[in-house]
Amino acid sequence: MSNKLTIEEIHNLYESGDATPSEIVRTTLEKIEADNERLNAYLTINRENASIAATAMDADIRSAVKTKPLAGIPVVVKDNLCAARVRTTCGSQILGNYLPPYTATAVKKLEDAGAILVAKANMDEFAMGSSTENSAFGTVRNPINTDYVPGGSSGGSAVAVAAGHVPVSLGSDTGGSIRQPASFCGIVGLKPTYGRVSRFGLVAYASSLDQIGPFATSVKDAARVLTAISGHDRHDSTSVNEPVPDYLSALTGDIKGLRVGVPPECFGEGLDSEVKASVEAAITRLKDRGAEIVEVHLPHTKYVVAVYYLIATAEASSNLARFDGVRYGYRTEDARSLSELYRRTRDEGFGAEVKRRIMLGTFALSSGYYDAYYEKAQRVRAMLANDFAEAFNKCDVIATPTAPTPAFKVGEKSDDPLAMYLGDIYTVTINLAGVPAISIPCGASSAGLPIGLQLIGNHFDEARLLNAAFAYEQ
Amino acid sequence: MPITRTEVEKIAKLANLELTDAEKDSFSGQLAAIVEYIDQLNELDTANVAPWQPRSVGNAATSHASRDDVVEPSLGQETALAQAPEPDEGHFTVPRVI
Numbered sequence: 001m002s003n004k005l006t007i008e009e010i011h012n013l014y015e016s017g018d019a020t021p022s023e024i025v026r027t028t029l030e031k032i033e034a035d036n037e038r039l040n041a042y043l044t045i046n047r048e049n050a051s052i053a054a055t056a057m058d059a060d061i062r063s064a065v066k067t068k069p070l071a072g073i074p075v076v077v078k079d080n081l082c083a084a085r086v087r088t089t090c091g092s093q094i095l096g097n098y099l100p101p102y103t104a105t106a107v108k109k110l111e112d113a114g115a116i117l118v119a120k121a122n123m124d125e126f127a128m129g130s131s132t133e134n135s136a137f138g139t140v141r142n143p144i145n146t147d148y149v150p151g152g153s154s155g156g157s158a159v160a161v162a163a164g165h166v167p168v169s170l171g172s173d174t175g176g177s178i179r180q181p182a183s184f185c186g187i188v189g190l191k192p193t194y195g196r197v198s199r200f201g202l203v204a205y206a207s208s209l210d211q212i213g214p215f216a217t218s219v220k221d222a223a224r225v226l227t228a229i230s231g232h233d234r235h236d237s238t239s240v241n242e243p244v245p246d247y248l249s250a251l252t253g254d255i256k257g258l259r260v261g262v263p264p265e266c267f268g269e270g271l272d273s274e275v276k277a278s279v280e281a282a283i284t285r286l287k288d289r290g291a292e293i294v295e296v297h298l299p300h301t302k303y304v305v306a307v308y309y310l311i312a313t314a315e316a317s318s319n320l321a322r323f324d325g326v327r328y329g330y331r332t333e334d335a336r337s338l339s340e341l342y343r344r345t346r347d348e349g350f351g352a353e354v355k356r357r358i359m360l361g362t363f364a365l366s367s368g369y370y371d372a373y374y375e376k377a378q379r380v381r382a383m384l385a386n387d388f389a390e391a392f393n394k395c396d397v398i399a400t401p402t403a404p405t406p407a408f409k410v411g412e413k414s415d416d417p418l419a420m421y422l423g424d425i426y427t428v429t430i431n432l433a434g435v436p437a438i439s440i441p442c443g444a445s446s447a448g449l450p451i452g453l454q455l456i457g458n459h460f461d462e463a464r465l466l467n468a469a470f471a472y473e474q
Numbered sequence: 475m476p477i478t479r480t481e482v483e484k485i486a487k488l489a490n491l492e493l494t495d496a497e498k499d500s501f502s503g504q505l506a507a508i509v510e511y512i513d514q515l516n517e518l519d520t521a522n523v524a525p526w527q528p529r530s531v532g533n534a535a536t537s538h539a540s541r542d543d544v545v546e547p548s549l550g551q552e553t554a555l556a557q558a559p560e561p562d563e564g565h566f567t568v569p570r571v572i
């Protein structure tokens with residue numbers, strides 16, 4: 001068996017009788033356990049449940065692959081997605097032993113499509129980070145070179161696919177947390193349109209930005225997973241009742257006449273020269289395949305990081321108020337008053353980056369600063385959304401780098417939060433505008449580290465976005 | 475804009491966080507640097523721009539329709555209390571407040 005199997009390859013093994021779900025799941029668990037000391041990509045291995053689910057599928061797998069798009073496929077999900085009675089920590093001590101009573105809609109939809117949950121992936125605590133160094137359970141390592149970070153915050157989910165453990169995984173993306181680790185690990189990562197995938201059962205970070213999406217080794221597999229997890233859910237009032245097309249059948253590879261917008265503002269100061277060269281070569285390849293390259297403008301690009309870190313932290317300070325040591329999660333000992341219970345539980349339960357963001361968000365929302373910071377950011381957010389609306393009058397997809405640099409070394413930015421935030425310049429703006437975007441591998445640096453091309457689509461235009469990525473990939 | 479230690483203590487109180495002295499020191503420097511960076515937003519004239527509002531994209535009308543008002547099963551007391559750190563006789567407990 002080759003190191004990295006796609007969904008189609010696993011299904012071929014099932015159809016020919018050369019493998020059973022039990023065998024695939026056993027091999028997957030062996031790989032996960034063998035690599036986890038080195039990579040630290042997993043927080044909980046769902047060994048027993050996965051083995052039982054796989055055994056139950058063995059007898060009928062040859063017919064199941066014809067009716068269930070993910071039949072017998074081992075999957076990993078980020079540890080901020082709830083699976084009933086499976087430990088869900090969110091990378092935090094405050095949820096260190098939390099067993100959710102229900103399953104997230106996206107996870108349930110994967111299981112309904114036949115997937116088998118084999119592990120929960122390590123992540124930056126509460127999805128706050130760009131390197132997966134902020135987990136309360138230790139740093140995740142990039143499988144391409146373990147001196148380097150895998151990106152974040154969905155670092156463990158990216159590593160699960162990049163290391164060849166599973167063909168697909170789920171992450172969440174609030175400001176780039178799927179696309180940037182996909183870029184750093186050399187795989188495909190998709191953030192769908194805001195409202196495309198239900199967030200029911202996703203531990204909230206910033207509710208106007210959060211979205212769940214897939215990692216995969218190929219655009220085809222990302223399309224398969226997107227089809228499975230999309231759709232309206234009455235448990236999430238922000239999920240939208242748009243029809244879910246079969247995204248796989250949209251992959252024709254024909255992009256003749258597709259208008260690809262290139263914003264010069266995303267190719268200027270701060271962009272690594274090797275990344276720039278790779279992304280420009282990728283755009284040339286799209287042109288060679290029949291796309292028409294047009295110049296578009298995203299004139300407020302230099303302000304996006306400031307806007308994002310005000311809005312995301314303000315929402316986080318409110319969302320994380322629920323962690324109080326009363327109804328679930330960690331509780332401090334011997335508190336003498338209710339106020340002391342809250343304060344000490346939160347001080348002992350949260351890590352430094354989470355506290356920093358709660359502090360920044362509380363500041364932005366506090367009396368005397370609300371107008372100058374939070375409301376100002378919301379006004380600039382309206383301008384950013386308008387920039388995208390105007391750009392999409394002139395093009396069908398927009399091409400930029402996913403991140404300004406390849407992966408950086410573990411520890412390199414951990415003492416400088418602002419430097420870490422600045423690396424999010426090309427990804428956060430997509431969440432602020434609510435549009436979908438995908439990162440696909442487009443080369444490597446001289447040090448052998450992957451580089452990602454980001455393609456951005458208009459709202460609910462994932463079919464065209466995925467087809468553009470597929471055409472590039474061929 | 476400088477963020478003083480007093481400012482940090484005030485924000486921490488609002489956020490129900492009890493910070494150590496070391497955290498207060500490191501946060502005041504780091505938050506000041508971040509806020510100074512954020513202050514570049516003042517270069518933009520936003521007087522005539524309305525704050526962003528969640529925009530109806532896609533089929534918002536049916537997405538946000540109310541469901542019929544019928545009673546449905548929920549978690550139930552036992553499950554709801556199962557993860558509580560200190561439940562007692564069907565209740566969540568907190569330190570004495572009076």
